[in-house]
Amino acid sequence: MEYNFKEIETKWQEYWAENKTYRAKDTSDKPKYYGLSMFPYPSGAGLHVGHPLGYIASDIYARYKKLTGHNVLHPMGYDSFGLPAEQYAIQTGQHPAITTETNLNRYRKQLDKIGFSFDWDREVRTSDPSYYKWTQWIFKQLYNAWYNKDAKKAETIDNLEVIFENEGNGTVHADCAETPTFSAADWKGYSEVERQQILMNYRLTFLADSWVNWCPALGTVLANDEIKDGVSERGGHLVEQKLMRQWSMRITAYAERLINDLDTVDWTDSIKDQQRNWIGKSVGASVVFKTESGHDIEVFTTRPDTIYGVSFMVLAPEHELVAEITTEKFKTAIETYQKQTSLKTERDRQADVKTISGAFTGAYALHPFTGEKIEIWIADYVLAGYGTGAVMAVPCGDQRDYDFAGHFGIDIKNIFKDTDISEAAYTEKDAVITDSDFLNDLPAKKAIKLAIYEIEKRGFGKGQTNYRLRDAVFSRQRYWGEPFPVYYKGDTPYLVPDEQLPVTLPEVDKYLPTEDGEPPLARAEDDAWNVFMGDRMEHNTMPGWAGSSWYFLRYMDPHNAEAFVSKEKAEYWNQVDLYIGGSEHATGHLLYARFWTKFLNDMGYINFNEPFKKMINQGMILGNSALVKRLGTYTIFQNPKDSEFISDAPHFIIESHKSRYYLEELDIPGQTPILISHDLCAKSETGWGMESSTIHVDVNFIDGNELNLQLANNWHNDFKNAVYICSGGYWYKNNFVRTNENGTDIFTISHEVEKMSKSKFNVQTPDDLVEKFGADTLRCYEMFLGPLEQAKPWDTKGINGVHNFLRKFWRLFHDAENNFEVSDAEPDKAALKTLHKTIKKIQEDLERFSFNTAVSNFMIATNELTEQKCNNKAILSELLILVSSYAPHIAEELWSKLGNTESITKANFPTFNADFLVEANFEYPVSFNGKMRFKLSLPTEMTAADVQAAVLADDQAAKYLDGKAPKKVIVVPKRIVNIVV
């Protein structure tokens, strides 16, 4: 083989590892460059072709920076805590640490084969105790801090205690939970427990009750993501809303700074917009409505100017006052509605805009200005977790309120002058207010100001800025996450002292919740903990984003045992200069990482305020998913004769073109289907219709459209020994039972192009391609696919063309018999022109991150030099340096063949010389009325007037002029000639 990529790639990968070619030095005279890619979660499916897309781009740029004289930090690590390893542990009993280690080794092998310039001595793993020791330490700093609104930064809680000691809390302006005012004397009189309770209101991480999706059957909390069609994706169990005491992070304290500082980073506008919208700043007023029975209902409104248009109020069904104010007559209806709501996820409640629902409590509030009686309703469009969980409804100015009023026959008052609200609410802010006492004849803007002034003056509210952003829940009822450095005496939490960190994960007998729904850590015996204090340890673990909120700092100083990062190293490496990763993290990771960076900056541990100076978001590589449908498990098949059938409780998998299945259709001979639960069924004329939900099958089980049942049958519980129903009958435990003569025994799936992800089981790994074409080809091909930022479906059709380019490139350095042969002669003009044109293109493309066009330009250069039969050493050496950041293995090999003894990574990026591109003539495109007709070669230095004369004198022009004189002639030197006839 002429270009033996396998041999070459192995050889250089070993060389790089042995010589630590990519080690970053912490001190240098060179300017620093910190290039980072989002680290992967090492899933069991292996690295997929979407991961390297960003890594390759990041690698090319880091190599380019090195060639241009920078001290480069380009690290990689693993986000190694997470759910899939835990789920695997639950199924197999295998400790997640072992699974993770296996997966991680596979990832490492895959990454090594692609030839990245990572400094592996700096690898971090979030699940490593030496790493999460510092995650726990940062948690402790957050616990021991409060947010001082006056100073606009976080401060230590010790200093807050001093203030309480001296002056109580009256003078403190903190971002905190509502706390009654107390004096210094009060404080001194409080017990230890009382003091801790008060401090909890101020801490940046604190215990509070939050709503969660509780799945009683699984004994665990589910993410919105894990819920499909109202039931758990795994197992298909019912999910309800539940209030749970959990750790939260007071990210809301940073809301304003998180919005403002977006102006200081170089990110795409769309990511910045997403964050701004997520934080959702809105300016308005908080107003208290008294109920007839004397309770206070606080609402937040952005339109206090419309307060005279209030015609009812709506509380979230979970609002704490609902039970108290509901009158006897409406009690049953309210409770029914509350129950209904509790079965819906927040996402469902928000998604369904068309169905208007709600219930009247029987209670009335009094309008603060008019004293008028206002009905109080509950409705699921008001969310308990947002704002105060209560709304003053102004149907004339809000479409949602308008629809609600219309649906329930509530009066609609119009307080906007000269507007028509017979069809819809008037939501523009340009109307003049009327029928509103002191607000009459004012435009909205002025009316808002006056309304707030009046509300404050009369003492039933105040001007307020609200954020949509909520405090981030930080507890997970899982095993495979960071344990909290927290223990309890009674119900009061205390921190484990620094010297005892880390609190490592204790061994447990099972990775499942306990019988009474406690998290898995509650299973650990007291002496299974490396640290055990107080009555018990914290049983929750931290969420996935804990470790990833600060990992970019640890790379700077990965082995430091004294600090999470030394101040000097943080100062040297500073912000990440270029961060490449997916835009799907816009409102998660990227927001939390900014939050922690700001906090650590406030506390003086690092000297910068934003983690990622510039960011590029690579487009998703889309995969081809395989879909089937599963009938709800609550409809369990029961056969009195076959007890095994019952104990196995098999799932029923149907082909995905069917949306609903009738019990009677199951038609399994000798067995009688009996519904033991009706939760997910509806009786119709045809019989009991069972709802189904769409689920993914591993694409590795698919051949064309056919599902390989043997493979599926051995997969996880939902598929293991399931009943697979196809058109001709059903498969159960690898036996086919025919129930329909006309159908087939082939089970077909349907496809959908969507995000490539482990949870969708549609992952394609790069391994086969590396094996067949080599890493250099894969690297160039992934870049060649199209613009980095654009989403694209994965397709390997074009990879041959890219591979051919590398072979052709190899041949520039070799004769027909594959002997290395280059010439030492002076380079000729044509070759110099090709080279310098390419230097210019490649540099420009790199600077604007246009990786795909760079590959095209390499191809063009290779084609031209092949055409010129150029094997000039001087030319090829420089071209090789350009290519080396894209295809490093072949570049190293040829570089050493050229007689160099050091790695090509130590070379200097070639300098562009414009002199070589100077041409004596320019071929002018000559247009008539904007249409290009012919080309004419003229001297470059010819003046516009001379060009015009030359063109008009040309024979070809006469034809298009057709004897007429041109109306106008435009000449743009060295560009174009356009003649208007």
Place this chain on the structure above:
RNA sequence: GCUCGAGUGGUGGAAUUGGUAGACACGCAAGACUUAAAAUCUUGUGUCCUUUGGGACGUGCGGGUUCAAGUCCCGCCUCGAGUACCA
């Protein structure tokens, strides 16, 4: 609904500041080599018309600005992503 993207040959895409639309590659077709196939190489390849000179049309649709528009402006359509009863 809102926000942000995108829409160019059979396909992925190029055109960086308004100046030759379709670079580069895939696919396809024909030819060369071969007993044959694969691989490789060469040539052609936007569509339609054509007297083989060339002509007309052409960057989602409809307008506009301009000597000149894929690019700028106005209005619309389709697709994708994100996001929401946010009060």
